[in-house]
Amino acid sequence: MQRTLRGYLYRAGVDTGALDDATAELWQEVVREALRHEARFVAGQSPRAWLLGIAANLIRRQQTEISRRQQREPLARDLYPNDALSDDEVFERVAALTSIPDELDQEEAVSALLHDLPAGDQQLVRLAVLHGLDGRALARVLDISPGAARVRLHRALERLRRRHLPLVEEGKHEN
Amino acid sequence: MRTEQPADHEHERLLRERRAYQYTRALERGDWETVAAVLALAADDRLLDEMIAEINAVYAQEAEQAALTAPAACLNHHHSDLTAKGVNPMIAIATPRQPVTLRLPYTLLAVAAALTLFVGIFTALNRGGSAYLGPGGDNDQVGLLQPDATPDLREPNADRRCFISLEAATEIALATEAGGTPETRLALPAGFGFTRERAQVMLDGAVWSLVIVQAPGMQLYGWTDDPALVGDCVTPVAALLPTVPAPLMTATSVGMDGHAVPPTATSLPAPDSEVSAGETPAECIRTLPAGTVLEVFSEPGLTLSLPLTLMDTTPVLFGTTREGTAELTWVHTTVRTATTSATGWVNVDTLPITLEVADACETDVVLRQGSVDGASVLLVTLVEPTILPPITVTATPMP
Numbered sequence: 047m048q049r050t051l052r053g054y055l056y057r058a059g060v061d062t063g064a065l066d067d068a069t070a071e072l073w074q075e076v077v078r079e080a081l082r083h084e085a086r087f088v089a090g091q092s093p094r095a096w097l098l099g100i101a102a103n104l105i106r107r108q109q110t111e112i113s114r115r116q117q118r119e120p121l122a123r124d125l126y127p128n129d130a131l132s133d134d135e136v137f138e139r140v141a142a143l144t145s146i147p148d149e150l151d152q153e154e155a156v157s158a159l160l161h162d163l164p165a166g167d168q169q170l171v172r173l174a175v176l177h178g179l180d181g182r183a184l185a186r187v188l189d190i191s192p193g194a195a196r197v198r199l200h201r202a203l204e205r206l207r208r209r210h211l212p213l214v215e216e217g218k219h220e221n
Numbered sequence: 222m223r224t225e226q227p228a229d230h231e232h233e234r235l236l237r238e239r240r241a242y243q244y245t246r247a248l249e250r251g252d253w254e255t256v257a258a259v260l261a262l263a264a265d266d267r268l269l270d271e272m273i274a275e276i277n278a279v280y281a282q283e284a285e286q287a288a289l290t291a292p293a294a295c296l297n298h299h300h301s302d303l304t305a306k307g308v309n310p311m312i313a314i315a316t317p318r319q320p321v322t323l324r325l326p327y328t329l330l331a332v333a334a335a336l337t338l339f340v341g342i343f344t345a346l347n348r349g350g351s352a353y354l355g356p357g358g359d360n361d362q363v364g365l366l367q368p369d370a371t372p373d374l375r376e377p378n379a380d381r382r383c384f385i386s387l388e389a390a391t392e393i394a395l396a397t398e399a400g401g402t403p404e405t406r407l408a409l410p411a412g413f414g415f416t417r418e419r420a421q422v423m424l425d426g427a428v429w430s431l432v433i434v435q436a437p438g439m440q441l442y443g444w445t446d447d448p449a450l451v452g453d454c455v456t457p458v459a460a461l462l463p464t465v466p467a468p469l470m471t472a473t474s475v476g477m478d479g480h481a482v483p484p485t486a487t488s489l490p491a492p493d494s495e496v497s498a499g500e501t502p503a504e505c506i507r508t509l510p511a512g513t514v515l516e517v518f519s520e521p522g523l524t525l526s527l528p529l530t531l532m533d534t535t536p537v538l539f540g541t542t543r544e545g546t547a548e549l550t551w552v553h554t555t556v557r558t559a560t561t562s563a564t565g566w567v568n569v570d571t572l573p574i575t576l577e578v579a580d581a582c583e584t585d586v587v588l589r590q591g592s593v594d595g596a597s598v599l600l601v602t603l604v605e606p607t608i609l610p611p612i613t614v615t616a617t618p619m620p
């Protein structure tokens with residue numbers, strides 16, 4: 047659990063030198079909050095997901111406080127002020143490729159989409175889209191862990207979104 | 222898609238993949254609200270929960286690699302974007318309630334304690350079994366945690382202990398083990414502060430705390446399930462402990478094997494020796510019945526005393542010296558139980574027995590020594606009471 051919290055804090059931008067202390071403090075807060083709100087835990091739920099949810103909310107609360115102090119917008123909006131597509135839209139567009147009935151048409155659509163991505167990203171997206179491989183299957187093919195396969199795929203989709211899809215939208219508008 | 226799958230199964234699979242994607246994206250851009258939202262879904266979806274756990278392992282590994290190679294470049298563009306865009310990263314998560322920021326060691330024991338505590342909570346909430354408790358989990362078994370060693374009561378360990386103050390007057394019952402039968406009860410006023418071990422034990426839905434209570438003439442140590450102790454417990458311990466007069470002797474900790482270095486002062490017996498009236502002819506041991514309430518004063522009628530209730534029949538050592546006037550007679554008293562060491566003056570009229578009965582002294586009885594969690598504990602009265610010459614004493618109201 048603490049290892050995961052450490053990963054969260056690293057993603058949240060905590061300096062690597064302060065990760066140990068921050069992780070310990072966050073863990074203590076999670077424990078405290080969980081004890082305080084243990085009645086909210088529903089039997090049969092995943093304790094791990096519940097505790098991590100508490101941690102995520104604590105981090106969000108802290109970030110909101112910091113943002114408020116700095117009189118800035120929350121980090122998410124700061125980083126992506128002009129998103130053309132949301133994550134859901136990206137996922138839907140890519141997932142929609144799987145429903146193209148004709149194999150040749152599907153191959154053509156995927157190639158057009160992936161042509162300027164790095165080779166590794168292309169392989170990942172093809173395996174996931176054209177061959178319908180889920181995380182575990184991807185992991186077996188690539189000889190990595192299922193989690194690593196998913197993270198790689200998701201980052202490839204993000205690179206795809208940044209490089210290609212907004213331009214595709216602009217092209218459609220121009221036409 | 223080339224694999225033939227039922228439509229609803231495929232739909233669910235895609236939905237989980239979408240959730241996992243949202244989770245990853247949210248984590249990478251710092252959208253903790255979405256992270257929490259997906260985790261809430263995962264709490265009810267075992268497969269999604271497993272997918273997220275696999276993803277978390279990747280990010281945890283990245284964080285560890287980053288820590289090893291710091292201040293190497295960030296492992297992905299997002300982190301560099303943070304600094305490139307001038308966004309100040311969150312340096313650390315502060316805990317406003319703590320007056321002092323500590324470097325919490327969080328030993329493996331403490332982590333195991335917290336995890337065991339949660340297993341206990343979820344076991345109690347889910348008697349019917351849960352797939353998330355891990356292999357071999359026994360829903361009837363509750364996590365028990367013992368302190369890794371009987372602590373040195375004279376030198377509290379700031380890493381393991383914290384200070385807690387009562388919000389309201391409370392009667393705390395102390396047992397020699399978590400879940401045990403209380404053998405002492407102590408009435409504490411609102412605002413009274415004492416030390417508690419950070420690690421707590423969950424048993425049958427109750428949280429047990431190991432506490433150390435120190436007051437003039439009295440020291441208690443044991444387990445209690447009082448809900449008042451589950452709350453905020455602050456550090457540092459050393460700075461917040463009530464000031465106690467310097468002891469007349471040096472106490473040393475007793476290890477789990479029961480062996481100890483005897484105290485240097487000779488006025489108190491070594492921990493492994495027995496106290497009986499035969500050793501001190503000027504004293505008399507009498508057994509008091511369960512429910513006896515003793516108010517032990519460091520001086521006759523003066524200073525703070527805390528009502529101490531004996532939950533079981535307890536032998537108590539009385540001095541033969543009496544102090545006071547015809548109205549109030551005080552007797553020097555020593556109480557030693559497994560959780561209590563108290564010595565001071567007690568108003569004779571408050572005792573349930575008559576001390577002056579001839580031949581009532583019990584010669585074949587010894588006072589118990591401290592024993593918590595099966596280990597001998599050196600309970601030392603921190604303030605040696607004053608033996609006063611006969612004077613006229615006017616009892617003053619306690620604060």
